[in-house]
Amino acid sequence: MERGGPRLLLLLVAAAAAQYEEYSFRGFPRSELVPLQSAYAAALEQYEGERWKESARGLEASLRLHRLLRDSEAHCHRECAGGGAQPAAAQEEEEEWGRELELFGHVLQRAACLRRCKRGLPVFQLRYPPAETLRDFQRRAPYQYLHYALFKANKVEKAVSAAHTFLQKNPKHEMTLKYLNYYRTMLDVDEYLVDLEAQPYETVFVRSVKLYNSGDFRSSIADMEHALAEYYKAYENCLAGCEGAYELREFKDFYPAIADHFVDVLQCKVDCEADLTPNVGGYFVEKFVATMYHYLQFAYYKLNDVKNAVQSVSSYMLFDPADEVMQQNLVYYRFYRERWHLEDDDFSPRPEALQYHNQTAVQKKLLDFAKQYLQADDEMEVAEGAEPDGRDLPTDSEFEGQGDYEEGFFAEWWQEPKSKGDKADQGY
Template sequence: ANNLPKAIAAAHTFLLKHPDDEMMKRNMAYYKSLPGAEDYIKDLETKSYESLFIRAVRAYNGENWRTSITDMELALPDFFKAFYECLAACEGSREIKDFKDFYLSIADHYIEVLECKIQCEENLTPVIGGYPVEKFVATMYHYLQFAYYKLNDLKNAAPCAVSYLLFDQNDKVMQQNLVYYQYHRDTWGLLDEHFQPRPEAVQFFNVTTLQKELYDFAKENIMDDDEGEVVEYVDDLLELEETS
């Protein structure tokens, strides 16, 4: 209930960009039926994390490493906050008119929810100079890694490097950076814990990866309209979510 105002605002903002999205229109209709909902309908389009990111990159390009780090470290949690609010907005009610198709309706709704959630990351990615920032979360860790390194703060640089590699495992430059940090670990007093990805990066990676896996699984298993198979598939999906 505490997240309802945020969910309503996020749903409204999403619809401004995607006015034809049927599922979010249904969610918004449901939200509007709630008492006091009108108070929470506002545009979240002015993204504070985007302003922070641009400021951080500008400072980075000017070799103002400390300023860049400060703004980028604010941009990260701000983006994650918007992302998880977007996920919450994807959850909505659905009227089931025909009980005979109860399980099929649940399955269809589940796929729609997953489709909506998968779009959250893309829809929240800043567009700068007419182009979306590729791998936005990974990019923030990339900037942080180098800025911390330039301040000789390897205890913060190394976890950022490992976090980046969660999203781009084959990046040769970052792999070499990590080898460098490992080689100098004694000089800089680095411990095993400094070579672990940051918790918020792990959570974001796990959530986005699981959503894609669940969506692919759902699309493969919903093709057959046999109710018995659909019941089994819905149970499998719920079990997958519980174990995540």
């Protein structure tokens, strides 16, 4: 049985360069340590004053500072994850105060660990940036200014990379698409289409898909397993970045104040899944984690590694249990289980997939509860399609014509497996 997958275009993501060439988490120059908000505001002020070279340098410095802050948060999160003695589980008959104290005992241990860790990192001695500034960097707003500042400074190659980096999270931003079309009239842009914020798993995933489409299933599996591991690392780092400083907006009672902080953190953590979804050829890869297990199932089956294929199917089904083709695959594997010496445990999802699924599901459930019962009607609304305001950006008239950006940008098709290890490949 076959099911044609959505056809996505393939772009080989290059390694990050430009402002991160000299970046070092441990060896960050103290001379460049300034508050992120101050550095970013100064760069935008220079932008408004049309001091293009100074603005570009300031924006690149701001991006390095933001990465340092993000990496520092992730470092302390790893250092303190599970650190210290865990409080003993409360007995069912124990009173509520006992369970509450055990919970807050764990919170205090974690807070003490984080305080010790952050005390030793210079970036945390600086004023923490406000949430609005962090949101700008999350949606890559600095790159919209950076690419134009670089263009005006006659650094078109770097401008192409900056514009492309912005488009990876904002692929339908018409003005920036026009900029790239205009740059195409000036030089061959293909080699400069580099995502400067690409995560390690993105390049490996794309390479795995290319290998899959060429029929090299063994190499495709190796890369896809690597991509999975790197994605889970990036996800943990994203969660860590959500646990930064909290801005008190109003005075509230103890429990409502804790709930407000927790809901803000929870919203950020729920957003991690979407924030880490890669853009391949102008399309976001929906259900990205499930898609990786999808490829693994078929590739393992092709190599007659049925145990790993079955675990990949079960892992995929966590995220898309209604998939009829995968349901049929499971029936097929169970029917021939004796031939392949499959045990009941072989039909269990992989542990890391189960943990990720459960974690994201509980986070979403808690956030839905908070939105329904804890927030006023005008709160907890996440702005969709928010874009940085233009600061004297060029007008449409400077970039006439649509150009052929997409034709040059996209290299080749990639798609889901046409079959998932089911009847299309049964040789029995």
